[in-house]
Every structure is written in C-alpha cells, then in structure tokens.
Amino acid sequence: MTRPSADLLPGRTAPAGPSASASPVLSVRDVRITDRASGREIVHGVSFDLPPGRTVGIVGESGSGKTLTCRATLGILPPHFEVSDGTIEIDGTDISTLTPARWTELRGATISAVFQDPASYLNPSVRVGAQIAEVLRVKRGLKRREARERAVELLRAVHLRDPELVYAQYTYELSGGMLQRVLIAAAIAAGPRILIADEATTALDVTVQAEILDLLADLRERTGLALVVVSHDLAVVAQLCDEVLVMRGGEVLEQGPTRTVLGAPRHDYTKLLIAEHEQYGLEKFLDLKETP
Amino acid sequence: MVRRILGLTTGRIAVAILTVIALLAVLGPLFAPQDPLATSDHPLAGTSGSHWLGTDYLGRDVLSRLLDGSRVSVLGSLEVAVTALVVGAVPGILSVYLGRAFEWVTLRLVDTLVALPFLLFAVAVIALLGNGLTQAMLVTGVLVSPLFYRVSRAATLSVARSQYVEAAIISGASIGWIVRRHVWAKVLPPIAVAFAQTVGVGFVIVSSLTFLGIGVQPPEPTWGGLLASDLGYLGQKPWAPVAPALLIMATVWAGNLLADAIRDVSGEAGRALIDARRARPDRLDKTDPAPAGGTR
Amino acid sequence: MTTTEAQVPPAHRRGVAAARARHTVLRVLATLARSAAIFVPVFLVATFVTFALRALSGLSPARIQLGEQATPEAIARVEAQWGLDRPFLVQYWDWFTDVLHGELGTSWTNGADISTLIATGLGVSLSVAVFALVIGVTAGFVLGTLAALRRTTWIDRAVTGFVTVISVMPAFVVGIVLVTVFAVGLGLFPSGGYVPAAQGVGPWLAHITLPALALSLDVVADVARQLRTSLIAAHRENYVTGAVVRGLGPRRIFFGHVLRNGLGPTLATLGLKFPALVGASVVTEWIFGLQGFGRFANDSAQTGDVPAVQGVLVVSIALVVSFNLIVNLVLARVTPAAQRGV
Numbered sequence: 001m002t003r004p005s006a007d008l009l010p011g012r013t014a015p016a017g018p019s020a021s022a023s024p025v026l027s028v029r030d031v032r033i034t035d036r037a038s039g040r041e042i043v044h045g046v047s048f049d050l051p052p053g054r055t056v057g058i059v060g061e062s063g064s065g066k067t068l069t070c071r072a073t074l075g076i077l078p079p080h081f082e083v084s085d086g087t088i089e090i091d092g093t094d095i096s097t098l099t100p101a102r103w104t105e106l107r108g109a110t111i112s113a114v115f116q117d118p119a120s121y122l123n124p125s126v127r128v129g130a131q132i133a134e135v136l137r138v139k140r141g142l143k144r145r146e147a148r149e150r151a152v153e154l155l156r157a158v159h160l161r162d163p164e165l166v167y168a169q170y171t172y173e174l175s176g177g178m179l180q181r182v183l184i185a186a187a188i189a190a191g192p193r194i195l196i197a198d199e200a201t202t203a204l205d206v207t208v209q210a211e212i213l214d215l216l217a218d219l220r221e222r223t224g225l226a227l228v229v230v231s232h233d234l235a236v237v238a239q240l241c242d243e244v245l246v247m248r249g250g251e252v253l254e255q256g257p258t259r260t261v262l263g264a265p266r267h268d269y270t271k272l273l274i275a276e277h278e279q280y281g282l283e284k285f286l287d288l289k290e291t292p
Numbered sequence: 293m294v295r296r297i298l299g300l301t302t303g304r305i306a307v308a309i310l311t312v313i314a315l316l317a318v319l320g321p322l323f324a325p326q327d328p329l330a331t332s333d334h335p336l337a338g339t340s341g342s343h344w345l346g347t348d349y350l351g352r353d354v355l356s357r358l359l360d361g362s363r364v365s366v367l368g369s370l371e372v373a374v375t376a377l378v379v380g381a382v383p384g385i386l387s388v389y390l391g392r393a394f395e396w397v398t399l400r401l402v403d404t405l406v407a408l409p410f411l412l413f414a415v416a417v418i419a420l421l422g423n424g425l426t427q428a429m430l431v432t433g434v435l436v437s438p439l440f441y442r443v444s445r446a447a448t449l450s451v452a453r454s455q456y457v458e459a460a461i462i463s464g465a466s467i468g469w470i471v472r473r474h475v476w477a478k479v480l481p482p483i484a485v486a487f488a489q490t491v492g493v494g495f496v497i498v499s500s501l502t503f504l505g506i507g508v509q510p511p512e513p514t515w516g517g518l519l520a521s522d523l524g525y526l527g528q529k530p531w532a533p534v535a536p537a538l539l540i541m542a543t544v545w546a547g548n549l550l551a552d553a554i555r556d557v558s559g560e561a562g563r564a565l566i567d568a569r570r571a572r573p574d575r576l577d578k579t580d581p582a583p584a585g586g587t588r
Numbered sequence: 589m590t591t592t593e594a595q596v597p598p599a600h601r602r603g604v605a606a607a608r609a610r611h612t613v614l615r616v617l618a619t620l621a622r623s624a625a626i627f628v629p630v631f632l633v634a635t636f637v638t639f640a641l642r643a644l645s646g647l648s649p650a651r652i653q654l655g656e657q658a659t660p661e662a663i664a665r666v667e668a669q670w671g672l673d674r675p676f677l678v679q680y681w682d683w684f685t686d687v688l689h690g691e692l693g694t695s696w697t698n699g700a701d702i703s704t705l706i707a708t709g710l711g712v713s714l715s716v717a718v719f720a721l722v723i724g725v726t727a728g729f730v731l732g733t734l735a736a737l738r739r740t741t742w743i744d745r746a747v748t749g750f751v752t753v754i755s756v757m758p759a760f761v762v763g764i765v766l767v768t769v770f771a772v773g774l775g776l777f778p779s780g781g782y783v784p785a786a787q788g789v790g791p792w793l794a795h796i797t798l799p800a801l802a803l804s805l806d807v808v809a810d811v812a813r814q815l816r817t818s819l820i821a822a823h824r825e826n827y828v829t830g831a832v833v834r835g836l837g838p839r840r841i842f843f844g845h846v847l848r849n850g851l852g853p854t855l856a857t858l859g860l861k862f863p864a865l866v867g868a869s870v871v872t873e874w875i876f877g878l879q880g881f882g883r884f885a886n887d888s889a890q891t892g893d894v895p896a897v898q899g900v901l902v903v904s905i906a907l908v909v910s911f912n913l914i915v916n917l918v919l920a921r922v923t924p925a926a927q928r929g930v
Contacts, residue, residue, distance in 0.1 A: 074833055076829060076833065100838070104836070104837050105835070106835070107832065107833055107834065107835035108833070108834045108836070112833055112834065113833045115826070115829075115830070117826070120826035120827060121826045121827055121829065121830030122830060123827045123830075123831070123844075123845050123848070123849065124827070124849070124923070124924075125848050125849050125922060125923045125924060126844075126845070126848070134836070134840075134844070135834045135835070138835070138836055138837070138840065139834075139835050168611060170924050183830070186830075186834055187833070187834065189834070400629045400630070403626055403629070404629070404630045404633040404634050404637070406860065406863070407627075407634060407863060407905060407908045407909060407912070408634060408863060408901075408904075408908075409863040409865075409866035409904045409905075409908060410863065410867050411867030411870055411871065412866060412867040412869075412870055412882060413867070413901065414867075415870050415885060415886055415889055416641070416885060416889045416897045416900070416901055417641065419890050419892075419897075420641055420642075420644075420645035420647060420889060420894065420897060421641075421644060421645055499760070500758060500760055500868075500870075500871050503760050503871065503874075504870065504874060504886060519760065519761065519764060522764070533761070533764045533765070533768070537757075537761045537764070537765070540758060541756045541757055541758075544756040544758070548752075548755070548756065
C-alpha cells in the first residue's frame with residue numbers, strides 16, 4: 001500500500017497547526033428543530049463552533065436528535081421537519097438565506113457527509129469509481145479522463161488496495177469497510193472544508209472501525225478538514241474529538257472539551273455512558289490525550 | 293376482512309359494481325324485455341320505447357341480448373379465475389414443501405406459461421380442441437395460473453421461513469393451529485388479490501374470445517359478440533358499441549379496484565394504510581419536499 | 589491483479605483496460621448463461637406442448653383432404669404420407685429439428701410452405717407490434733415520469749386516473765373506438781388493410797397507426813404505472829441523499845441516479861407484457877383487416893390446420909423468448925445489482 005503525498009488530496013494545503021482562534025467554518029447557534037406535522041419540538045437548542053482542522057463530537061442514544069442536527073446543517077431534514085429557531089452558518093453564510101441552487105453549490109464543495117450503511121448511499125447500478133468521478137466533473141469541472149485519474153487517486157488516498165479495480169466495481173462487490181472508504185473518497189472529492197460523519201463506523205468490525213477513524217484523523221491533519229463526528233459510541237468520540245456534546249431527548253446535557261467532559265463528567269447520563277465503556281479501555285484514550 | 297374492504301370507498305364501489313354485474317348474470321335473462329334471438333323488421337333501429345338500446349343488424353333487441361349475454365361473460369370469467377386458482381395456488385403452496393425436484397419442474401412450467409402469448413394460444417387450443425366456452429375457459433385458466441402460483445408461493449415461503457412460525461412450533465403449537473392462525477392469514481390475502489385481478493383479466497379474455505367468435509355458437513348473445521357484430525355497422529350506428537364496451541370496462545375496473553382494496557386492508561399494514569389514507573388529505577396542502585433536498 | 593506496476597502508467601492502464609474489458613465480457617456471458625438456463629427449458633416445454641396439440645386435438649389431415657366419409661384405409665394411407673403413423677416422440681424430434689432449421693412444415697389445407705406463409709404475415713404483425721411498443725414506451729415513460737416528478741399534485745392524479753381508464757379498456761374495445769372516431773368519423777386514417785413500407789413510409793404509417801395505438805394502450809398503462817411507482821421508490825433511497833450531499837444538482841440526480849434505478853422494474857414489466865402484446869394481435873388484426881400472423885393463426889385454427897397453428901405458436905414463442913433475452917441483457921447493463929438477486 002502506497003501512502004499518497006498530501007498534494008494528491010483535494011482541498012487546501014494543510015495549515016501548520018489547527019488553532020482554536022481561527023474563524024469557525026461551521027457555526028451552530030441555539031438550533032431548534034420542529035416536526036411541523038405534529039408541531040412538537042424535537043431538538044431543543046444545540047450550539048457549537050467548528051474551526052478548520054478541529055473535530056466536534058456528538059454523542060447520544062438513537063432519538064437524541066443528533067442525526068437531525070446533522071441533517072439540518074446539510075439542509076436535508078426529512079419532510080415536515082424544519083429549523084424553527086437559531087442559526088447555522090457554513091463558512092460565514094447563514095443557511096436560511098440559501099436558495100436550492102446555492103445549496104447544491106455548497107454541498108460537496110464546502111460541506112459534505114458520510115453515513116452509516118455506506119452501501120445504501122452509493123448508487124447500486126453505477127460503478128463506484130464513476131460516482132466519484134461524477135462529483136469531480138460536476139463540482140470541479142474536470143474532463144472525463146482527468147476525473148477518472150483523480151478518482152483513482154482519491155481511492156488510493158483513502159487507503160484502498162488496488163484502486164483501479166475498485167473503481168470498476170459495484171457496491172455489491174465490496175465489503176462494508178471498503179464501501180465506507182469509497183463513500184469518504186466521494187465525500188472529499190470536491191475538497192469540502194467540513195465533513196460530517198454520521199455514525200460512519202457503527203456497522204463495521206472493530207478493527208475496520210479503527211482504520212476508518214485513523215483515516216478521518218489523517219485527512220483532518222493533512223487537509224485541515226473540520227469534522228463533525230456523530231456516534232452513540234463514546235470510544236469513537238474520545239479517539240477523535242476536541243469538543244464533545246452529549247445529547248439525550250433533543251437536549252444537550254453536557255458540552256465541553258473532550259478531556260473535561262469524559263474526565264470529569266457532571267451529568268449522570270454522561271457518567272453512565274462512561275461507566276459502560278470503562279471495560280472497553282476508554283481510559284487508554286484519555287491517557288493518550290493527556291500525554292501528547 | 294369484508295367489513296374492512298367495505299370501509300374503503302373504493303372497496304364499496306368495487307363490490308357494488310360486481311354485485312350488479314353478478315345480479316345481471318343471474319337474473320338478467322329473466323328481465324330481458326324480449327326474446328334475445330327474435331328478429332324483427334327494424335334492423336339497426338335507434339333507441340325507442342320498445343327497444344331501449346335499439347336493435348342490431350337482424351333487428352334483435354340489443355338490451356335483451358346484453359342482459360342475456362351477461363351470463364356467459366360472468367360465468368366465463370369466474371371459470372377462468374377458479375381454474376387459475378386451483379391450477380396455480382395448489383402447486384404454488386406445495387412447491388415450498390415437496391422438495392427441490394417438484395419446485396424446479398413447476399417453476400419451469402410457470403416460466404413457460406408466462407412466455408406463451410396466451411390469447412394466441414387460447415385461440416389455437418380452443419379452436420383445435422373443440423369449440424366450447426367451458427373448455428376455452430379451462431385452457432385460459434391454466435394459461436393465467438402463473439400469477440396464482442407465484443403469489444401463493446411467495447406468501448407461503450415468507451411464512452414458512454418466518455421466525456414467528458418457528459417460535460410457534462417451538463412453543464408447542466399444533467400444526468393445524470399454526471396453519472389456521474398464521475399461514476392462512478398470510479397466504480389468503482394475496483390470493484384474494486390475485487383472484488380479483490384474474491376476474492378482471494378473465495373478463496377481457498372471455499370478451500376477446502367471444503368477440504372473435506370463438507367458444508360460442510353464433511346466435512347465442514355475448515358481450516364480445518355484440519361488439520363484433522356492431523363493428524360491421526359502425527357507419528350506420530356508430531354509438532352501438534358503447535353499452536357493451538362500458539359494461540366490460542366497468543367490470544374489469546371493479547375487479548382491479550377490489551384487488552387494490554384487498555391489498556390495502558390486508559396484511560400488517562392494512563389498518564395503518566386506511567388510517568394513512570384518512571390522514572392524507574390534511575397533509576396534502578403542505579408541500580411534500582423531496583426527501584433529499586428537492587428535485588422540483 | 590496488483591498495483592505493483594502503478595508507477596508505469598501506460599502499460600498499467602492498458603492492463604487495467606484489458607482486465608475491465610474481460611470483466612465486462614464475463615458479466616455479459618454470465619447474464620447470457622443465466623438467461624439461457626431459463627429460456628431453453630421454456631422453449632423446449634413450449635414447443636413440446638405446441639406439438640402435443642395435434643395428438644390432443646385428434647385432428648388429421650385425412651379428414652380435411654378426404655372429408656368425413658373417408659374409409660379407414662384411405663385415412664391410414666394419408667396419415668402415413670404425413671408420417672403420422674410413427675411414434676409420437678420420433679415425430680416430435682423430426683419436427684423440432686426442422687423448426688430449429690426454420691422449416692415449419694406444410695399446410696394440411698393447401699400444401700403451402702408454412703414458413704413462407706408466416707413470413708409474409710410477420711412483416712405486418714411486427715410492424716404493428718414494434719410501433720405499438722414505441723408508442724407505449726414513449727407515452728408511458730412521459731406519463732410515469734411526469735406523475736412521479738409531480739407526485740401528490742393534480743397532475744399526478746390526472747395521470748393516474750387516465751392510466752386507470754386506459755388499463756381497463758381491452759384492445760378490441762380501443763380498436764373499435766379508434767375505427768369509429770378516426771377512420772369512420774373523421775376519415776383521418778384508413779379503417780383497415782396494410783401497405784408495406786416499401787411502397788411508401790407515409791401510407792405504411794397511416795395503416796399501422798390505429799392498430800398500433802389500440803395495442804399500445806395496455807403498454808402505456810403498465811409502463812406509466814410501474815415507472816411512477818419505482819421512480820418514487822428510488823427517490824426515497826439513501827443514494828439520492830448521498831448524491832445530494834455530494835452536491836449534485838436535482839436534474840443530474842434524477843437522470844443519472846433515480847431514473848437509472850427506476851428503469852429496471854419497468855423494463856422487466858415490459859418483458860412480461862410482450863407475450864400479451866403478441867397475443868392481442870389476433871384481435872387487432874381481425875378488427876383492422878390486417879393479414880398478419882395473428883389473423884393467420886385464427887384462420888388456421890378455425891379450419892383445423894394443425895401444422896400452421898403450430899408454426900405460428902413456435903414463431904410467437906421464439907419472438908417472446910428473444911425479446912425477453914434482449915430485455916435481460918439490457919437489464920444487466922442498467923441495473924447490474926438486481927441481476928444478482930441483491
């Protein structure tokens with residue numbers, strides 16, 4: 001496996017070191033999400049700032065509103081759901097002012113996402129490589145040939161062995177871990193500044209999961225990508241994130257630097273989550289973070 | 293089940309139309325105002341007091357012929373549906389249980405039947421094997437039976453491999469109870485849907501065959517035959533085909549409607565579906581944004 | 589296959605291209621093999637049933653040629669001439685090998701070569717059937733797409749209503765309506781008959797338009813309904829969300845992703861519909877006075893000309909099987925995943 005040089009990757013050259021003082025690429029201010037059909041508020045105020053090269057983690061059980069928050073920032077809320085209060089700014093642009101055409105422009109190029117069950121997020125009837133090349137052609141205006149070569153490079157950049165072969169394969173011919181890599185390659189193809197990983201490692205084997213997390217960390221370091229990592233698994237968040245939000249029932253229970261939240265949890269629910277994870281060696285990650 | 297079908301407007305319309313048609317078939321010949329075979333001196337007459345729908349090219353009363361012909365059409369389509377049901381559903385259910393050889397053979401036979409252009413085949417078989425409507429309908433029934441085979445096989449498969457049946461067996465329920473409680477509940481609705489559809493299809497086939505003059509002896513009136521004889525006199529009486537055509541279409545439509553109604557009320561989603569239908573009108577005003585950002 | 593030669597682009601690219609070509613050829617071959625596994629038995633069983641018709645019907649050329657009063661000896665002599673005294677399976681095998689060579693035998697009624705007779709009618713029938721398919725697919729495609737794109741609006745309901753109405757109209761009813769309105773009433777089209785395309789495309793189209801239209805309505809209804817359903821289903825799939833998130837525009841998503849996957853079930857429906865289309869030609873050819881092979885089948889069946897009927901059936905089965913083979917190949921290209929039963 002050849003490790004590609006950073007210039008193969010899209011996006012800006014990596015900043016010398018992520019600094020917390022840089023202006024945030026994603027800024028979420030007291031966002032509330034309401035189901036118009038029933039009139040109920042589902043998410044009761046989420047706020048965070050995400051500077052380039054940093055990672056925010058959102059932890060919570062299913063139904064806690066973490067996925068809805070992500071979808072709101074991508075502008076893909078399910079039917080009947082809407083952001084009823086608060087603002088979301090992507091790279092300085094308030095998303096409530098975006099027209100559908102501007103949204104299309106923004107997605108992929110500035111903000112992108114990967115999800116759980118990667119196979120379903122790729123078209124089963126089109127070779128996976130062609131789907132990456134499509135993004136390159138549409139978003140970066142590459143010619144057919146260039147797009148193809150670039151897509152293969154991207155497949156290599158996400159550490160897929162034999163990218164030429166993978167390029168020509170269909171989703172049903174690839175494993176879950178490979179598909180998640182392909183999905184990541186497609187998501188970063190147009191060089192976005194923000195990548196949202198919504199339960200991106202949930203259905204994978206533990207070892208594959210670790211590899212994908214490494215890949216995300218790698219991308220963040222080399223390209224200055226800002227990550228939003230959503231998971232119900234505290235270990236995932238601990239490994240990757242600078243800041244963490246603990247959500248339950250649409251409420252942010254606790255929020256702060258990962259080390260503080262996990263090291264000295266104030267809320268009972270957070271303590272419960274941590275206690276459940278003690279046996280999986282969560283402490284190890286905490287130790288690693290403390291001794292850089 | 294019946295009550296729930298009648299709970300749907302579409303179900304009520306379908307049942308109403310089918311009931312009227314069935315009554316026509318049973319009682320129609322009694323109501324016929326005149327002898328459907330009696331000729332008169334007024335061929336191709338228009339609507340009048342004595343001939344509500346006018347007369348045909350031999351001066352026979354069209355309404356009487358229509359009423360009298362309903363029996364052939366209705367019985368014929370029922371015959372098609374029942375034959376298809378027996379020939380299709382029984383092997384369909386058994387194919388799940390009787391081993392791979394039986395399964396393979398029946399599947400190939402079904403593939404074959406599906407590939408036969410059945411109207412062409414029905415015409416050929418019926419003309420060669422004897423000119424009788426009963427044989428005609430039996431043959432047609434066999435030709436459309438793959439629908440029942442597939443539907444009942446799929447339903448049986450889903451039950452046979454389902455975990456709740458396994459759980460019932462493990463917890464010591466008797467086979468008879470399982471069949472009554474679980475298998476019928478799963479297998480009957482799709483078969484009922486297929487049956488309603490087949491009645492509609494059978495109607496088209498019977499009409500087509502009688503239209504071609506196959507399966508009936510000439511003086512005997514049938515809906516298809518009425519249309520065929522009208523065809524020769526379109527110049528003089530262009531609206532003549534309307535009544536039989538509308539009757540055929542209404543029946544076929546009712547069959548399809550009933551099939552949809554059964555599909556809607558059966559299965560786990562049955563109740564929910566009705567509720568969803570009731571709930572739908574007040575949701576329509578809210579635009580249904582394309583789930584993924586709008587393809588409008 | 590490895591990437592060890594990744595640093596030598598031209599050679600590598602050629603190797604990859606060859607590998608991909610091999611991959612594609614293998615996929616096509618696999619599809620062909622799978623299709624053959626279905627269609628060869630179908631063809632065998634169908635031809636066997638077709639051939640068995642004679643034995644079942646009890647009809648004999650002797651009755652047609654000699655009349656009802658023929659002596660048993662005369663009948664036996666005529667039947668021996670036709671080779672009907674041999675064992676059933678021998679007769680079947682001879683007939684089957686002839687069929688594979690395109691020989692469909694000679695007519696009992698006039699001794700004419702059946703292959704020739706059918707070939708003359710086939711041009712008529714195929715013209716109508718293909719034109720009907722073109723109309724049906726085009727109109728069905730437009731209606732289904734329109735309804736799916738404007739779902740839950742009045743356009744959707746109007747299309748659905750229209751489709752319901754035309755789906756319950758039997759081909760012969762449509763045919764009669766068309767003749768009444770366009771031929772007898774308005775005089776826009778000839779009410780029947782056929783002119784080969786060689787004598788002018790205009791008259792040819794004029795003669796096949798009404799019968800093709802009559803045949804096509806069923807296809808329109810099926811294609812529109814299936815396409816609407818599968819497009820709406822495809823639109824709810826995650827890969828659409830995926831494409832949106834990657835920043836692709838609505839039009840590209842619809843044509844490149846939704847339509848592609850929605851087409852699969854529609855094509856499959858078309859394959860299932862084709863036998864009905866061929867069968868319905870019996871009725872439309874009767875109405876429009878076309879001397880196609882459906883009409884030929886009907887006439888032969890009525891006179892008890894068994895070899896002629898068998899010939900028509902074999903040809904129709906061959907048509908259906910080849911059409912479905914094409915559909916399967918196209919399906920394998922359009923939706924490769926579905927072919928694996930995934």
